[in-house]
Amino acid sequence: MMLARVADSLYWLGRYIERAEHLSRLSTVMLNATLDQTDTGAEAVRIALSAVGETELSAGAFEAAKGLVLDRSDANSVVSSLSRARENARQVRDQITTETWERLNLLYLKVIDRNAGRDFADNSVTFLHDIIADVHLFKGAADTTMSHGESWRFMMVGMYLERAQLIASLLEACFAEGAPKVNDHLALVSLLRMGCALEPYLRVYTAEIEPRHILEFMVFDEDFPRSIRFATSQIEKHLSELARHVEATGRAAPERLAGRLKARLEFADVGELESQGAGELLTTVANECARIHQAIYETFVAYPLEMRLPA
Amino acid sequence: MAAKIQDIDDTPSLPMTGAAYLPGVAYDEMIAQGGDVRAHYAALQSRISTLGASELADRQRMLERSFLLQGITFTVYGADSATERIIPTDLFPRILPAQEWAKIEAGLTQRLQALNMFLADIYGEQQILMDGVVPRELVLGAPSYRREMQNLYVPHKAYANVCGSDLIRGQDGEFAVLEDNLRVPSGVSYMLANRDASKRTFPGAYREAGVRPVERYPDLLLATLKSMSADWRPNPQVVVLTPGVYNSAYYEHAYLARLMGVPLVEGRDLVVHDNMVYMRTTTGLRRVDVIYRRVDDDFIDPLTFRRDSSLGAAGLFNAYRAGNVVMCNAPGTGVADDKAVYAFVPDIIRYYLGEDAILPNIETFLCREPAQLSHVLDNLDKLVVKAVGASGGYGMLVGPHASAKERSEFADALKADPANYIAQPTIQLSTAPCLVDGRIEPRHVDLRPFILSGEKTVVTPGALTRVALKRGSLVVNSSQGGGSKDTWVLAEENGHNGNGHAEKGVAS
Numbered sequence: 001m002m003l004a005r006v007a008d009s010l011y012w013l014g015r016y017i018e019r020a021e022h023l024s025r026l027s028t029v030m031l032n033a034t035l036d037q038t039d040t041g042a043e044a045v046r047i048a049l050s051a052v053g054e055t056e057l058s059a060g061a062f063e064a065a066k067g068l069v070l071d072r073s074d075a076n077s078v079v080s081s082l083s084r085a086r087e088n089a090r091q092v093r094d095q096i097t098t099e100t101w102e103r104l105n106l107l108y109l110k111v112i113d114r115n116a117g118r119d120f121a122d123n124s125v126t127f128l129h130d131i132i133a134d135v136h137l138f139k140g141a142a143d144t145t146m147s148h149g150e151s152w153r154f155m156m157v158g159m160y161l162e163r164a165q166l167i168a169s170l171l172e173a174c175f176a177e178g179a180p181k182v183n184d185h186l187a188l189v190s191l192l193r194m195g196c197a198l199e200p201y202l203r204v205y206t207a208e209i210e211p212r213h214i215l216e217f218m219v220f221d222e223d224f225p226r227s228i229r230f231a232t233s234q235i236e237k238h239l240s241e242l243a244r245h246v247e248a249t250g251r252a253a254p255e256r257l258a259g260r261l262k263a264r265l266e267f268a269d270v271g272e273l274e275s276q277g278a279g280e281l282l283t284t285v286a287n288e289c290a291r292i293h294q295a296i297y298e299t300f301v302a303y304p305l306e307m308r309l310p311a
Numbered sequence: 312m313a314a315k316i317q318d319i320d321d322t323p324s325l326p327m328t329g330a331a332y333l334p335g336v337a338y339d340e341m342i343a344q345g346g347d348v349r350a351h352y353a354a355l356q357s358r359i360s361t362l363g364a365s366e367l368a369d370r371q372r373m374l375e376r377s378f379l380l381q382g383i384t385f386t387v388y389g390a391d392s393a394t395e396r397i398i399p400t401d402l403f404p405r406i407l408p409a410q411e412w413a414k415i416e417a418g419l420t421q422r423l424q425a426l427n428m429f430l431a432d433i434y435g436e437q438q439i440l441m442d443g444v445v446p447r448e449l450v451l452g453a454p455s456y457r458r459e460m461q462n463l464y465v466p467h468k469a470y471a472n473v474c475g476s477d478l479i480r481g482q483d484g485e486f487a488v489l490e491d492n493l494r495v496p497s498g499v500s501y502m503l504a505n506r507d508a509s510k511r512t513f514p515g516a517y518r519e520a521g522v523r524p525v526e527r528y529p530d531l532l533l534a535t536l537k538s539m540s541a542d543w544r545p546n547p548q549v550v551v552l553t554p555g556v557y558n559s560a561y562y563e564h565a566y567l568a569r570l571m572g573v574p575l576v577e578g579r580d581l582v583v584h585d586n587m588v589y590m591r592t593t594t595g596l597r598r599v600d601v602i603y604r605r606v607d608d609d610f611i612d613p614l615t616f617r618r619d620s621s622l623g624a625a626g627l628f629n630a631y632r633a634g635n636v637v638m639c640n641a642p643g644t645g646v647a648d649d650k651a652v653y654a655f656v657p658d659i660i661r662y663y664l665g666e667d668a669i670l671p672n673i674e675t676f677l678c679r680e681p682a683q684l685s686h687v688l689d690n691l692d693k694l695v696v697k698a699v700g701a702s703g704g705y706g707m708l709v710g711p712h713a714s715a716k717e718r719s720e721f722a723d724a725l726k727a728d729p730a731n732y733i734a735q736p737t738i739q740l741s742t743a744p745c746l747v748d749g750r751i752e753p754r755h756v757d758l759r760p761f762i763l764s765g766e767k768t769v770v771t772p773g774a775l776t777r778v779a780l781k782r783g784s785l786v787v788n789s790s791q792g793g794g795s796k797d798t799w800v801l802a803e804e805n806g807h808n809g810n811g812h813a814e815k816g817v818a819s
Contacts, residue, residue, distance in 0.1 A: 246593065305591075309584055
């Protein structure tokens with residue numbers, strides 16, 4: 001049992017944390033790729049920016065990365081995501097452990113520091129590396145100090161739902177119909193890096209880096225924590241646990257929606273993806289995630305009171 | 312000794328000798344008249360005198376860093392954005408010997424007991440008003456008097472479950488009560504946070520001093536709150552009601568909820584249905600039995616009190632009247648900490664308990680009395696004048712520190728609405744050593760201990776010491792730039808754990 005408002009905040013806390021990590025990684029990869037004197041750099045910038053929905057490639061890589069990370073007027077930037085994560089954490093300060101809170105607060109103080117812009121300019125790669133490492137510390141603190149009950153599960157649902165959507169749009173930027181084909185080896189490596197997938201991918205497919213395998217790995221791999229299938233099965237698992245406590249389940253029980261998506265990913269095959277293109281499946285993932293989000297609200301947060309008043 | 316330290320350390324040391332630390336005319340908590348270190352400060356003083364200035368500055372920074380990291384902050388609204396700041400916190404604890412504390416504890420227990428009896432009386436038979444001990448119009452005309460509370464049953468007659476009284480120590484070294492806070496007093500989280508910090512900052516001195524723990528406050532608070540619930544509800548659901556993250560005491564609300572293990576709710580989480588209070592949870596509506604509300608009376612229920620308030624819940628007061636939920640503190644307790652009623656507290660104690668007040672009041676002039684008003688107007692340069700209903704250091708004139716213009720403006724306000732003001736002599740609050748700009752200097756302090764009252768009355772052996780960090784300033788309120796420090800209440804005399812070395816630490 002927990003307050004509906006609190007569940008909402010924890011869910012968003014998870015989402016914002018995941019978003020901050022993902023954006024930091026996109027920026028790092030983008031900046032690294034542009035260090036080499038090749039055309040790959042431009043390709044990496046295009047992938048990263050179109051993955052976050054930006055179509056204009058006006059500024060240089062550095063300016064673009066700085067915007068993704070430190071632009072406070074952009075609601076989706078790393079600094080905005082961390083501020084919102086922290087604001088949600090403050091709302092539920094009584095639900096998360098001191099260890100977890102301190103990791104997040106420290107990170108927040110770092111990115112809103114008046115010197116953050118200068119630190120980023122001085123050494124952006126280190127700056128971003130530290131943010132990602134701090135996010136990992138936050139997740140580790142949450143995992144090892146919070147009770148794995150309702151609070152933690154709402155945070156996990158938010159985190160994995162955000163992850164599934166972010167990976168889906170990253171892949172859409174490369175494999176959707178109409179997206180420019182990515183064949184360059186280094187650009188594909190950048191793509192894997194943006195999904196934090198390079199090393200795990202190499203262990204499965206070796207250094208033969210092919211678009212088909214990348215799709216297979218990042219959509220269907222059972223064990224890779226950033227594959228859409230893995231994220232979906234986590235969403236389903238946590239939602240099923242959460243649903244056990246709700247006596248009046250709504251029409252669109254979120255755990256059923258998640259289960260359906262999970263089954264779809266389990267039984268899909270790569271051959272099909274090849275012949276029909278990945279676009280349709282990735283769109284389905286995005287739509288289903290949006291429906292799950294909606295169903296979570298209807299079931300746990302914004303349910304009509306009449307249904308729940310004592311008789 | 313100072314020279315020896317200097318040999319080891321390049322930075323100038325801050326010897327806590329009479330020569331370097333110069334108390335003024337006020338009573339100093341550490342240095343007695345004549346320059347000797349008071350016995351109960353000996354352990355701390357000797358520890359501090361071995362530390363150099365840079366070491367102390369480092370510890371101070373560490374302390375501030377830790378407060379910032381924990382989010383023990385309040386929000387300052389600036390021109391373009393809101394920023395969070397920590398409340399200035401001083402690293403030197405203030406130390407109280409056991410026998411002084413014993414008197415404070417007895418005095419506060421007596422006082423709260425009498426005030427609760429007073430509240431039960433004025434919201435019941437009103438015997439004290441009929442006997443003319445306290446002027447009727449003073450009570451019934453007070454803005455904090457709540458007619459709605461008349462004849463309402465309050466368990467154990469405990470109206471003020473959480474009380475934070477402000478004590479000061481005058482030049483004679485005696486403690487007196489400056490004001491009682493019976494509405495929604497805050498600061499207890501700072502008491503607890505300061506304690507954590509001082510244990511880390513001065514572990515050796517802390518252990519040697521023999522300090523009584525304050526850590527039990529949250530579970531005593533929970534027990535107090537539970538004791539207020541109807542006994543036919545075996546495992547009462549307690550919640551803390553906060554106005555939300557934008558309230559300056561939000562950190563404290565969240566802190567207490569977390570340490571008690573109860574939900575921290577906002578008004579929008581509550582639903583009142585058939586005079587029962589529920590909170591919206593992920594699994595449906597859940598009954599609430601006891602609300603530790605950190606929202607002022609005016610805002611708890613738009614149906615009963617302020618209609619524009621969205622901080623409480625509609626229908627809450629009716630549910631309370633029906634006995635289906637308990638609010639702590641009870642609405643209307645503010646009438647007992649009204650600054651005009653304050654003047655009568657010694658009489659109130661005598662009336663209900665037949666005892667003299669253990670802790671004296673400060674001499675108080677009621678401006679509503681014409682004779683006292685003219686005395687106040689004649690002596691504005693010597694007095695502190697306060698608006699009756701205000702708190703937090705607002706609506707106040709510190710005569711000796713005010714300009715002639717400020718005094719004459721205040722005089723006009725006084726004449727226009729005399730009943731709204733009281734005046735008290737300017738008291739030289741005692742001073743305690745503080746680290747200010749790299750130097751150890753005396754600063755004025757007060758003392759806010761916390762008293763819990765439900766089935767039983769308990770005083771936590773500790774307090775929030777508030778500090779006026781500006782040199783010479785007597786205003787300690789955090790809303791007026793004051794800071795705070797930890798308060799050590801010693802278990803035994805002279806601060807030694809009964810190991811027979813009590814006299815050793817005395818510098819004489």
